[in-house]
Amino acid sequence: MFKTALRNVLSHKGRLLMTMLAVVLGTAFVAGTLVFSDSVSTALKNSLSHNYDNVSVRVENSAAGEGRSAQDNNSDAKPLTDATLRQIRALPGTASAVGTVEGFAGISDANGNLVGGRGGTQGANFSPGADGTDTRYPMAQGSGPTTSTQIAVDQRTAQKNGFKVGDTLRVAVNGPVMQLTVSGIFTSDDPALSSGGSLVLFDTATAQRLYTAPGQYGWIDALAKPGTGQDALESQIGQVVPHSGNITLHTGASLTADAKQMVEDDSKNMKTALLFFAGVALFVGIFLISNTFTMLIAQRTRELALMRALGASRKQVRRSVLLEALLVGLTASLAGLGAGVGIGAALKAWAGSSGNLPGGGLTVTPSTVLITLLVGTVVTALAALFPALRASRVPPVAAMSSNDQPASQKSLVVRNSIGLVLAGLGVGVVLLGVSQGGSAGRMPVALGALLVMLGVFVLTPLLSRPIIAATGPLFRRLFGISGTLAKQNAIRNPRRTAATASALTIGVTLITALTVIGTSISTTITKQVTANMKADYAVSTQLGYPVSPQLLAQLKSAKGVTAVSAADSQYVTVNGTDLSLNGYDAGSFDQLVAPDLTQGTLDAFKQGQLLIDADHAKSLDATVGSTVKVAYPNGTSGTLTVGGVYPKSDLLGPALLSEQALRGHTLAPYYNVVLVKTDGGASSANEQALRDATGLNPLVKVQSQQQMVDQFNSLISMMLTILYALLGMAVLIAILGVVNTLAMSVFERKRELGMLRAVGLDRRGVKRMVRLESVVIAVFGAAMGVAIGTFLAWAANGLLKSSLSGLTTALPWGRLALFIALGATVGLLAALWPARRAARLDILGAIKTD
Amino acid sequence: MTTTALRTAAARASDLTKVYGSGDTRVTALDHVSVDFYRGEFTAIMGPSGSGKSTLMHCMAGLDDVSSGSARIGDIELNGLKDKALTKLRRDQIGFVFQAFNLLPTLTALENITLPMDIAGRKPDKAWLDRVIATVGLADRLSHRPSQLSGGQQQRVACARALASRPEIIFADEPTGNLDSRSGAEILGFLRSSVRELGQTIVMVTHDPVAASYADRVIFLADGRIVDELQAPSADGVLDRMRRFDAKGRTS
Ligand SMILES: Nc1ncnc2c1ncn2[C@@H]1O[C@H](COP(=O)(O)OP(=O)(O)O)[C@@H](O)[C@H]1O
């Protein structure tokens, strides 16, 4: 049996090529993903392993620095002070100890833009020992900062931006711009820097003033004396600074392990996401593989029957086909593995070339090899299972039948019934899920979506006939006899057409669904921003840190500003329910924000009453005039009257209260964003005036309404682009499927083609016929994908509505039409080679009967 | 009608030579063949297997190129024509009936009949088409697909297709080779009547003496050469000639 299988593989090399290619592409995707993410993860972990060489124990104050938000601004947090540092230094096991303060620090380039935003922009203290150096930050040039006007910057950032010792840089932490002089440039192998971030060093006193409070540290790192273990030092330190509340103690080993775990988790997430798309590609491959084997077996019917007639059992026939599949799968997987390692290397090199990845070799783990080979082989064998079963059912008598027509098409009744039930059930379950909405509907929608897809795939042969036949008159009109023949050929073998089209449908369904969801979200957000925001500008800081009160004051004094209010984001408890609340200036509120009140008035807001969104009004059972009990962040409490209700809006948040009513109830303001209305609306002059007012602070982000919308939309379109690229492989495999089907068809219809050429169809006509058949199949597949994808997107939007209020499905008609057109292009491309083959056919060879 | 002077050639082979392969595998399929196929006449080409019958037909029909000599359809010299011109010539001037695989399984009988005209984008001559269909007796089978027709009916559709576009000449290669004798006789009778009644020119390759007897004239090929010719043949007469060649030791 093995010999037969091997011989079959070899004798059908050409026809198995497409199958192989499909498996190669799919497994290369899998292997490439694994190799790339493993290599990146290894490289990152390697670069981490020396990070904590000088840390035996870290004492951390989680309440210090910018990590604190409005919520954990509680007063009973213990600080880490110079006194703490002295205590730790005095311990018998301590060789040395150094205190660190760290936080956000942005440098602006010559044009006033933030430098190195990609990997985080950090500031920290330079903490020199007795010799004036800090072992953590070896200086490549110059020396560490010693005064409040000096800084040191990391070498990568300095090189990238051309900063030199002696230069004056604009630096901002969370306040006005500071003009500081570069006293030194240091080296560091911190992965945050190697992946594109920047680090500014201040002298310790300045850093403390900027980030914590004078004399306070964010954390203290202690190095143990030789002979003292990390755990021993940890327990010594624990005596003076106990591990409790906001103070935590970690050994260097556990910090390294944690950091490595984080890298591991990140890489696992990336791997999972990429493998999903590899899975889609392989799934598409299944259709192609299964189709090829079906066709090969149809062509070999007589041969198989002969084997049966000569005494081979069903089991042997089945095994020989499966063995053939295994051979194909294994060979292709090996090639895929090779290609995948290449892809991984290329990706790594590409990612490394932009300087954002630490270097290092390629990691090909045994599990990568095993998984790739196993996946490729199993998928191929699985795809060949049905064809193998069908092969084993070929009766011995088929060997005697004189015509070599493929076995008659069995009725599709059973298949259609199953398909109808599946699809119907799927639609039902999806609708049920949508009606439940939110997270409760997620399971039913996912399950239903799967059922719908399966059902449609099962039904495709049934659907293909009437849908493709409907194009008949058009085709006849446009392309004459070639069109008619193409249409007829496309519906000639519904199963094959269906399998070929379905492969394309999968990719197009996902692409369509994602596009429709993305467009719907974009449209909804745009609508909300333009409807609820009257302000011309929203001013916030880079990376989402709160706006400082000074900045607010600067903005108020900017030229051309007519109304300004910060949104003070505070957490309160209303009738026992935690709620985030935005405080706005009562005087300028109605010029900046336009909540679409369904009850109540804006006047009520000005008088210090609470505005609340419809969802919370419902859950709190509150209407206009109700009074609610409120517990404020600073521990005070009181009652508020509900003055209005508005539809749930992500822009406005769940509750609105005037800043005046909030006064005296918060620990500190937390300004998320500042809304600004200017004389004459958004213009470059007004924008410049705002920027000037902040002293060209690199941290300040001034965005007009339009820019906000644009930024969001470009985010969505960037995500879509990435997803398109990832789904590209699935589409590519589907194209191979179309090529394969056409090549088979051309091969099977050789005599017909010869006859057509003999009676006068020219080469162009033959080509056109094959091309049109291809286009018909591809467009059919794409159209089904667009239809299913739109339906699924609609269902998904129904679920997302609970997180994005007011989300309605918006259909990007242009895009959808483009996908269909793309389907047609795919068809044309796929037909290039088969059409050429058909046209080159030797007429005599084809029609000769002897 | 049998006076040579009055007959004009619908197709003519002059010094036609066709050589396949080279060196050891070199086969001379046609060896300086010169023959006229007369307009309005039913010519049969006979000869033992491998004698070059099909090759002659293929060369005359523009399906295969010649090694030397000339093949003409009407006034058109085929030797040297490009594929495009040959295709057009086959479409407009030549009709074909093959031994098998004459029809497209996806088209109905009528669609198969009008196929060459559809390819050319021409409207069929309705009256002529009706006449052809009536002659082959297929009026009630026009919407059937080939798989729903018997072998004989399928060949009749093929004949109708060949006739429908009123070609200069029809080539038929063993059109009855796959049929039982009754269906075969039907087809042959029909071919003959299309010559007699419709004035069609037909060249038919066969190795069946009975089939040849339907023709006006039989040409005998052996080893790629024309060895004999018979006017108004009878089956026995043909058989007689055949035996004579065999007696000379020609079998292959
Ligand atoms: N394509 C070809 N290549 C090589 N030899 C060929 C080819 N076609 C025909 N022949 C040879 O040419 C000779 C005539 O063939 P053919 O015309 O088919 O004979 P017939 O139709 O009389 O049986 C035979 O010897 C045959 O083997």
Ligand SMILES: [Mg+2]
């Ligand atoms: Mg022959």
